[in-house]
Amino acid sequence: MILPPSFYERDTVTVAKDLLGCLLVHREETTTMGWIVEVEAYLRGDPAAHSYxxxxxxxxxxxxxxxHAYVYLIYGLHTCVNIVTGSEGAGEAVLIRALEPAIGLDLIQERRGMNDPVSLASGPGKLTQALDITMDLNGTSLYNGPLQVGSPDSLPGRRPEGFPGEIVQTxxxxxxxxADLPLRFYLKGSRYVSRR
DNA sequence: ATCAGGATTGGCT
DNA sequence: GCCAATCCTGATT
Structure with missing residues (x-):
């Protein structure tokens, strides 16, 4: 089930936490998907937000x-993907920081040049490479486009590690x-979150 | 026109 | 732990 626009048009921190356990899906020749296990919120009036x-x-x-998807290039090498949230015009978004690979493992491993499952998408630049999220997806709709977000029950009988369960905030x-704002959230117990 | 720096990653010490 | 890679953006001259 693709999440409707109303899901995103709520308090950004609430949306960020609700995104944990949801599926990020990129439909191409071959579809790849991963469960969202780590996110960060960027808010209005937040000096760290690109919209500041x-x-x-x-x-x-x-x-x-x-x-909608906000995709940008970082360090001239990697892309990062955000989900625009809150009221239109607020300039708020949720950065997707880590996925647990779910569908399309072969292609994801090929794109990443490795096969260790916990390292395939455990970082904002890794997951965009894993799902082939490039700048041409910037501005696309997440409910009416090739990049989609599905509810946690989109794959019957399957759930990401640690979900449902506690959410850790750091x-x-x-x-x-x-750097002091506690706006990072991840699924407790997931081995697929980014380290550092 | 110029320039410093970045919501990162992977490899090396 | 340290650092290079790589290039676009926004701020400044």
Whole structure:
């Protein structure tokens, strides 16, 4: 079941926590999917958010309607994928930081050049490579496009490790501004979260 | 026009 | 733990 726009148009921290256990799906020639096991919230008035200094060409998707993908290039090498949340115009989003691979293992392993399951998508740059999430998906709808988010029961009889269960809340990783805000969330007990 | 730096990763010490 | 890779963006001159 693809999540409807109304799912995203709520408090960003609530959406971030509700995204844990959901499926990120990329439908191409071959479909690949992974369960979301780690996220970070970026809020209005948050110095670490790309939207902090107002709308620019790069971050304009963050100010658009919720339920769309904000994809950006980082360090000239990797892409990161966010889900726009909250009210349109708020500039809020949830960064997907780690997935537990679910479908399309062969292709994911080929793209990543490795086969250790816990390292295939345990980082924001790793998971975009695993699911082939490139800049051309920036701005696409997550309920009416090739990149989708499904509810946790989308694969009958299967669940990500640690779900349903406790959600752990910590400070965000890899940022210098507002590094003290506790806006990172992950599934307790999952071996697929990013380390560091 | 120029330039510092980044929501990272993988390899090496 | 340290650092290079790699290039686009936003801020500054």
């Amino acid at each position: 200094r107002g709308e620019t060409k790069r971050n304009s998707v963050m100010f658009g309607p919720p339920g 400070t965000r990783i890899g940022i210098t501004k507002a």
